[in-house]
Amino acid sequence: MSIRLRLTLWYTGLLAMTLLIFGVSVFMFINWNTYNDLKVMIKKQSDQINVNMTYILNRGTLDLDLISKSKLVDKDIFVQLVNYHEKLILQPTDLLMAGAKISYPDVESKPEKGYYKRTIEVGKVKYDLLTYQRPVFSPITEGQIVGLLQVGVLTHNEDKYLSGLRNTLIIYSILVVFIAFTIGMLIARQALRPIGRVIDATQQIEKGSDLSMRIPSDGPKDEVGVLVDxxxxxxxxxxxxxxxxxxxxxAQRRFVSDASHELRTPLTTIRGNIDLLEKMWSRAKESGQLQGKDGLMLTTDHWQMSSEAMSDIAAEARRMSTLVGDLLALARADAGYVMEKEQVQLLPLTEEVVRRAQLLPRDAEWKIGDLSRLVGVPVYGNYDYLQQLLFIFIENAFKYTPSGHVELSSVRTASYVGWRIQDTGIGMNPDEIPHIFDRFYRADESRGVTVGTGLGLSIAKWILDEHGGSVEVVTLENEGTTFTIWLPIDFSEGEDSSIIVETDPNVS
Structure with missing residues (x-):
């Protein structure tokens, strides 16, 4: 069953219940009001007749008489006087209904006054008669009922009117419910039309792969409009x-490709050098260049070739170790690794990195700028990871600076301290800056200038985040790149935060 049909049925059922309650209430009120007017009228007539009724004792017998001049206001009034003593039923001549009589209770049952609904038959026609009866007590014997006065009125007009009213209420209620159901279906269809558009759009999205599709939203901002938005x-x-x-x-596919290439190259070198060593040892053994019992002695050329092979193996092993170390660092970052931190003095750490950076392979000149802003300035962090952080940016600058120079200097504000690594390398497009810290991203991939996996800056960003730091990047293609690294100063031992050292105005 659709939502439209359910809503319409709920609405129609509620309306039908409302009409039923309203119709029953109206009918009961009109019915009570109509019959109450009749009761008041026959009660009034009964009181009038009762006042004009006389008790006559004739020859020792009891007789009742009805004064013929009683004021009866309606021709449909029916009056009957029962004389229990004489077993007579008296009726006024002008109110006789073709000898019609109504039943009356026996004197032994001690009839009580009140209103009663009876049926009389005149000829072959039956009429409903609303009567009011009042016992007549003996003036001699207290409490003895000697007669019964019954005043009634025909209710066929009222019954016909109420029957017509009842039928009218039923017919019009059914008609209103039917009209309401039809209009409700139309209104529900119009109101739920946006839901249909939502269903059509979601089905198209489900069947296809175009997630750029949107649901048209041109209606009012009601519940359906909010749902669409x-x-x-x-x-x-x-x-x-x-x-x-x-x-x-x-990016993962690029990484798999790059990592495969990076790992395949050192493995190929290692295997090639191992094959060379095996051949050299085999030839030396076959040529008889063995002396003594202690082992195999090679010629000078063989020793030189063996040394170069060992050197290549060691270099490629270091490359593989670096790649594995980067992967391990990222795995730790993903696993929520918590660094052990303590207060670290930045100047000694930086001087050690400077010394070791001089041994890195490079084509650019290595310059050391002003590091005085680091003097006596501590940060709260991990010594080894901060070294790795600075190494990553320096090594990255060497990698992308085929000529010119790379310069390291210090920066400081009232609350932050750090380094600036400035190079004159190939730079990059400023549009690529938001992505350079993404894993496996390489800004020069399309140019193929350098090799790498694009993991270094991702690791650096993780280390910075763990230390509450940040980095600023200024770059331009073919003009170089400047990285400014900021770390929060540790004031736990009373470092004066009011001292502000002037920094380069080009860096905020």
């Missing part, structure tokens, strides 16, 4: 999430 917002978020997953999937 909510669904459109949800579709936008789904589209964004789907695109992000798609980008992540592409």
């Amino acid at each position: 909510t669904l459109n917002s949800m579709l936008s978020r789904l589209q964004t999430a789907y695109n992000e997953l798609d980008e992540a999937y592409k």
Whole structure:
């Protein structure tokens, strides 16, 4: 059963119940009011007749007489006087209804006064008669009932009127319910039309893969309008999430390709050098270049080739260790690894990194700028990871600076301290800045200038986040890049936060 039909049935059922209650209430009120007027009238007539009634004792017998001049206001009034003593029924001549008589209770049953509904038959026609009866007591013997006065009125007009009213209420109620059902179906169809558009749109999205589709929203901002806006917002978020997953999937594929290449190269070198060593040892053994019992002695050329092979193996092993270390760092980040932190002095840490950075392979000149802003300034962090953070940015600058220089200097504000790594390398498009810290992202992938997996800056961003730091990037293609790294100063031992050291005006 559709929502439209259910809503219409609920609405129609509620309306039918309302009409039923209203109709019954109206009918009962009119019925009570109509019969109450009749009761008042016959009660009044009964009182009038009773006043003019006389008790006559004739020859020791009891007789009742009805004064013929009683004021009866309606020709449909029926009067009957029962004389229990004489077993007579007396009726006024002008009120006789073709000898019609109504039943009356026996004197032994001690009839009580009140209103009663009776049926009389005149000829072959039956009439409903509303009567009011009043016992007549003996003036001699207290409490003895000697007669019964009954005054009635025919109710066929009232019954006909009430019957017509009842039929009218029933017919019109059924008609109103039918009309309400029909109109309700039309209104529900119009009101739920946006729901139909929602269903059509979602079915198209389900059958296809176009998440850019949106549900038309041109109606009022009612509940359905809010639902449409909510669904459109949800579709936008789904589209964004789907695109992000798609980008992540592409990045993972790039990473698998790059990692495979990065791992295959050192493995090939290692295998090649191992094969070379095996051949050299085999040839030396076959040529008889063995001396003594202690082992195999090689010529000078063989020793030199063996040394170069060992050096290549060691270098490629270091490359593989670096890649595995990067992957392990990211795995720790994903697992919610919590660093052990303590107060760290930045100047000694930086000096150690500077010394070790001089040994990194590079083509650019390595310059050390002003580091005085780091003197006596502590931060709360992990010594090893902060070293790794600075190494990543320095090594990244060397990698993308084929000529020129890379310079390291210090920066500080009232609450933050850090480093600035400035190079004169290939730079990058400013539009790529929001993505350079994403995993597996490489800004120069289309140009193929350098090799790498795009994990270094992702690790650096994780270390920065763990230390509550931030990084600023200024870059321009073919003109170089400047990274400014900020770390919060640790004031736990009373470091003066009011000192503000002037920094480069080009960096905020």
